[in-house]
Structures are given as structure tokens and as C-alpha cells.
Amino acid sequence: MGGLTVNTKLLRQILVGFVRDEVYKVGVRKGVLGLSGGIDSALVAYIAAEALGPENVHAYCMPYRTSNPESEAHARLVAESLGINFKVIEITPMIDAYFTLTPDADNMRRGNKMARERMTILYDHSAAVGGLVLGTSNKTELLLGYGTLHGDMASALNPIGDIYKSQVWALSEAMEVPREVIEKKPSADLWAGQTDEQELGFTYREADELLYRMVDQRMSREELVAAGFDAQFIDNVHKKVQGSHFKRRLPIIAKVSNRTIDRDFRYARDWGK
Amino acid sequence: MDFTVALAQIKPKLGCLDDNMALAEAAIEKGVAAGADLVVFPELALTGYFLKDLVPEVALRLDSPQMEKLKKLSERISIAIGFVEVSTDFRFFNSAVYLEGGEIRHVHRKVYLPTYGLFDEQRYMARGERFRAFDTRFGRIGMLICEDMWHLSAPYILAMDGAMTLICLSSSPGRGVTESEGLGSAAAWQKLTTTTAMFLNCRVFYCNRVGYEDGINFWGGSEAISPSGEMTDRGAILEEDFVLAKVDGGALRRERIFSPMMRDENLAITVKELKRIDREKGC
Numbered sequence: 001m002g003g004l005t006v007n008t009k010l011l012r013q014i015l016v017g018f019v020r021d022e023v024y025k026v027g028v029r030k031g032v033l034g035l036s037g038g039i040d041s042a043l044v045a046y047i048a049a050e051a052l053g054p055e056n057v058h059a060y061c062m063p064y065r066t067s068n069p070e071s072e073a074h075a076r077l078v079a080e081s082l083g084i085n086f087k088v089i090e091i092t093p094m095i096d097a098y099f100t101l102t103p104d105a106d107n108m109r110r111g112n113k114m115a116r117e118r119m120t121i122l123y124d125h126s127a128a129v130g131g132l133v134l135g136t137s138n139k140t141e142l143l144l145g146y147g148t149l150h151g152d153m154a155s156a157l158n159p160i161g162d163i164y165k166s167q168v169w170a171l172s173e174a175m176e177v178p179r180e181v182i183e184k185k186p187s188a189d190l191w192a193g194q195t196d197e198q199e200l201g202f203t204y205r206e207a208d209e210l211l212y213r214m215v216d217q218r219m220s221r222e223e224l225v226a227a228g229f230d231a232q233f234i235d236n237v238h239k240k241v242q243g244s245h246f247k248r249r250l251p252i253i254a255k256v257s258n259r260t261i262d263r264d265f266r267y268a269r270d271w272g273k
Numbered sequence: 274m275d276f277t278v279a280l281a282q283i284k285p286k287l288g289c290l291d292d293n294m295a296l297a298e299a300a301i302e303k304g305v306a307a308g309a310d311l312v313v314f315p316e317l318a319l320t321g322y323f324l325k326d327l328v329p330e331v332a333l334r335l336d337s338p339q340m341e342k343l344k345k346l347s348e349r350i351s352i353a354i355g356f357v358e359v360s361t362d363f364r365f366f367n368s369a370v371y372l373e374g375g376e377i378r379h380v381h382r383k384v385y386l387p388t389y390g391l392f393d394e395q396r397y398m399a400r401g402e403r404f405r406a407f408d409t410r411f412g413r414i415g416m417l418i419c420e421d422m423w424h425l426s427a428p429y430i431l432a433m434d435g436a437m438t439l440i441c442l443s444s445s446p447g448r449g450v451t452e453s454e455g456l457g458s459a460a461a462w463q464k465l466t467t468t469t470a471m472f473l474n475c476r477v478f479y480c481n482r483v484g485y486e487d488g489i490n491f492w493g494g495s496e497a498i499s500p501s502g503e504m505t506d507r508g509a510i511l512e513e514d515f516v517l518a519k520v521d522g523g524a525l526r527r528e529r530i531f532s533p534m535m536r537d538e539n540l541a542i543t544v545k546e547l548k549r550i551d552r553e554k555g556c
Contacts, residue, residue, distance in 0.1 A: 007454060266326045268323045268325060269487050
């Protein structure tokens with residue numbers, strides 16, 4: 001499909017330039033990221049290593065006891081291929097200590113807690129090494145809301161947030177991310193056997209084809225149906241996008257003054273940089 | 274006359290007038306040292322682009338110390354540069370100033386302020402109200418700021434006002450990464466600059482900035498276009514650059530002999546028909 005096919009050379013140039021420029025202008029030289037063993041964080045590691053130099057990239061693998069051991073092996077493989085700094089920090093003690101207080105918590109609460117635990121570790125290390133936290137959420141999962149607010153969705157900069165999962169695959173091929181990482185099934189790895197596509201109920205490729213037309217091309221529902229998309233699938237995806245919009249926005253503020261932050265007090269984040 | 278134009282493809286810092294003045298001065302010195310006669314800067318070169326509420330804080334009056342400094346520098350090289358202008362009645366304009374021989378020769382206030390998609394200019398700035406060509410030592414010039422050029426009437430008016438050189442100052446965000454070789458926005462601009470030159474038998478100097486603001490890239494690719502619509506010089510894509518383009522003065526004369534569209538252009542018909550349309554629309 002034409003629209004999702006990208007010139008990876010140009011995309012790489014823009015994303016590498018983005019990381020370098022936006023990190024340097026803050027006055028630091030380093031990037032910090034969580035390396036899960038999956039393709040999104042692997043790709044961000046590749047982009048960051050090219051932008052900042054491998055010695056300036058600090059990657060952390062943060063497994064829980066139920067995490068698939070293959071994930072850590074793949075994270076290590078990526079780190080070693082690039083020569084970036086790599087450390088494994090187990091989150092089992094912190095997570096288990098917390099859930100002894102509420103042992104009945106379901107998988108979603110546990111998964112979100114783990115994602116937020118990892119976030120606090122990354123931000124702590126960002127202060128420790130003097131680097132910015134790099135986001136690893138792609139456009140598909142951001143639009144579907146398939147991520148944890150203030151967890152894996154939290155970052156200072158996100159180089160891949162405007163590229164769909166299919167484009168993540170294409171760019172990863174071009175940047176020579178290890179084959180094992182590209183080819184495995186995407187998984188949040190929050191519990192054993194979990195896969196994204198199983199949980200979502202459709203494949204990323206299907207979602208990307210629809211989202212590209214719905215979001216980027218602004219095709220109407222009628223046009224999407226005419227293009228061959230199942231009406232129920234369209235409605236399901238649209239509902240996910242709308243229902244998760246709060247995750248993509250800053251908290252809303254009750255307005256009482258004449259200049260309310262982000263409403264009529266408007267400055268770019270790069271103000272003065 | 275033959276002359277050399279320098280296209281200063283700089284990376285301004287958002288909201289930092291002093292830093293950007295220093296960048297501009299360095300580029301001017303570089304132009305002088307390289308023997309350039311004219312140096313062109315991007316739109317909002319002295320301020321950066323996504324200013325939002327910073328607009329009033331970085332605005333300059335035409336009698337500001339910065340403008341005095343630029344006037345002084347223009348004794349050595351002609352300068353076209355973008356900035357935020359504040360008028361005496363406190364309106365803020367996205368303006369371009371042309372300085373030469375120690376004086377301000379012309380100020381163009383951007384007429385078409387894009388306010389759609391990622392753009393929000395009209396929320397923060399006032400709209401300019403005219404397109405006028407002006408005389409310089411390189412002949413008559415017309416200035417446009419970025420979006421102005423996307424309105425056919427704008428370069429047309431300048432050409433009918435006698436401009437033979439069009440200078441376009443730009444801060445064009447890069448977008449549209451597809452399977453094509455270049456960015457969608459770059460390809461569209463390249464079509465526009467060359468076609469405009471060809472239609473109006475004018476030279477076009479297009480200067481676009483680079484760098485990132487809040488994740489949005491500016492793609493550079495500044496260009497000099499000959500009056501026949503050929504791109505003669507182009508700056509790097511997405512990287513800072515300083516393009517020195519030698520302008521063959523005779524090319525304009527030859528092009529206007531070869532394809533005398535401007536000679537044959539009938540201003541009277543155009544005006545008559547536009548007046549009729551205006552009348553019929555009840556504007």
C-alpha cells in the first residue's frame with residue numbers, strides 16, 4: 001500500500017536529526033531508554049546511537065519475574081550490536097512489595113504498575129546520567145491508546161511517535177536491527193504468552209492500513225467502507241482512538257484566570273532553545 | 274549585471290533575538306568575505322518560527338538598535354531578512370526587510386498568514402495589506418514570505434509591478450515522507466519556485482531555514498532559479514548551508530526575448546475581469 005511505504009533513508013535522516021537536535025538544545029548529550037527486547041525500543045536505540053554516539057546512549061532492561069527470558073536476551077543482543085551502555089534492573093521486588101497490599105489486583109493493574117515502575121526508573125537514571133528519556137511508542141499504539149499513561153507513554157522526546165508499526169518494521173530493516181527482533185510477534189510482555197495482536201483483536205498491518213486512511217487521509221466512514229474495510233472494524237478502531245484521546249493530552253485545567261497554561265498561555269517547548 | 278547572491282540557510286534559536294542577530298551577522302560577514310552582493314535569510318530568521326505567545330516579546334520596531342545595525346551592515350552588502358515587526362499601533366507582522374546602501378529600501382508584511390494544519394500564524398500576527406515591487410541596485414525586486422508564494426496573485430502582482438527578481442523568505446516545515454525520493458513539502462516547493470520563475474520570466478531566490486522546533490523539522494533546500502525556471506543552485510536538505518549563487522544578468526534579458534510573456538501580459542484585461550468578478554460577487 002503506497003501511503004505506508006516510506007523512503008527509509010529520508011525518514012532515518014529526519015529522526016536521527018530530531019534526536020540529536022532536540023537533545024543537544026537542552027544542553028545535554030545523552031539519551032536514556034528502556035530496552036524491552038521488542039522492535040520499537042530496539043529501533044529507538046538504533047536511532048539514538050546514530051544521533052548521539054553509542055557511548056551516550058543508556059539502555060535499561062527492566063524485567064519482571066513473569067517476563068519472557070527471550071525479551072532480555074533480545075535487549076542484550078540489541079545493546080551489544082550497537083555498543084551502547086546496558087544494564088538490567090529487575091522490577092520484581094518493587095512490584096511484588098506493592099501488590100502484597102492488594103493481592104487481588106488484576107492483570108491490567110499489574111501491567112500498568114510495571115510500566116509506571118519502569119518509567120520512574122528511567123527518569124531516575126535520566127537524572128543520574130544527565131540524559132533525556134527517549135519515548136518508544138509508535139503512532140499505531142499511540143492512536144489506539146495501547147500503552148500506559150505515565151508509563152511507557154512517558155518520555156521527553158519520541159522519535160517514532162509519528163510512524164506506524166508497519167513503518168517501524170521497514171525502518172528497522174533499513175537500519176539493520178537484528179532479525180530475531182524484527183520477526184518476533186509484538187508483545188507488551190506484561191504476562192506470559194501475551195501478544196499485542198491477540199489482545200487487540202486485529203493485526204498491526206490491518207490497523208495501519210485503516211488508521212492511515214482514517215487519520216492521515218481523513219477518509220470518511222463511507223469512503224472507508226467503499227475501500228473494503230469492515231464497518232465493525234472501522235467503528236471498533238474509531239472508538240479506540242476517541243476513547244484513548246485523554247492519554248495523548250496533558251491534564252485539563254479548570255480555567256479561572258485570563259492566561260491559563262496551554263489555553264491562552266502558549267509557548268513552544270523549545271522556547272528559548 | 275552579473276552578481277552573486279548568498280542564501281543563508283541558518284538554524285535560528287526560538288525566541289532568542291541576540292543569538293539570531295549574531296548568527297545573521299556571522300552570515301553577513303561570510304557573504305562579504307565570499308564576495309556576495311546580496312544575502313538572503315529565511316522567514317523569521319531573527320526570531321525562529323513557532324513563536325506563539327513570544328511574538329510580542331521578540332518584535333522589533335523599524336527604528337530598533339537591531340535594525341540600525343543591519344542598516345550599517347547593508348553598506349557592505351544588500352540584505353533581505355525576516356523578523357517580527359511591531360507597528361506604532363502595536364500590531365505585529367511577519368515581515369521581511371530589504372536593506373541596501375545603509376538604508377531600509379522596503380518592508381514587506383506577510384499577507385497570507387497560514388492558519389490551518391500545523392500553522393497558527395493569524396492567531397498571533399496581523400495581516401499585511403500590499404504587494405509592492407521596489408528598486409534596488411540589482412533592478413526591481415519583489416519580496417514574498419513563504420505562504421504568500423502559494424497564492425498565484427502575489428508573484429503576479431509583483432511581476433506586473435516590474436519585479437524581475439522575486440525573493441521568497443521561508444520557514445517551511447518538512448512533512449510528507451512517502452516512497453518518493455524527497456519530502457512532499459520540498460517537492461511541492463521545488464515545483465512552485467521553478468514554475469513561478471517560468472511563468473513570470475523572473476529570477477527566484479528562495480531561502481528556507483533548517484533545524485527543529487518542538488519536533489517539527491525545517492527542510493532547507495534553498496534555491497536560486499533562473500528566469501527560464503531552471504534551478505541553478507540548491508542548498509543541502511535538512512542541514513545548515515550557505516549557498517553562493519552566481520547570477521548571470523544576461524539570462525534575464527535573453528529569457529525575456531525568447532519568451533516575452535511579460536511583455537504580452539495584458540494588465541487591462543486582467544484588471545477589467547477582476548473588477549467584474551468583484552462586482553458580480555458583490556464584495
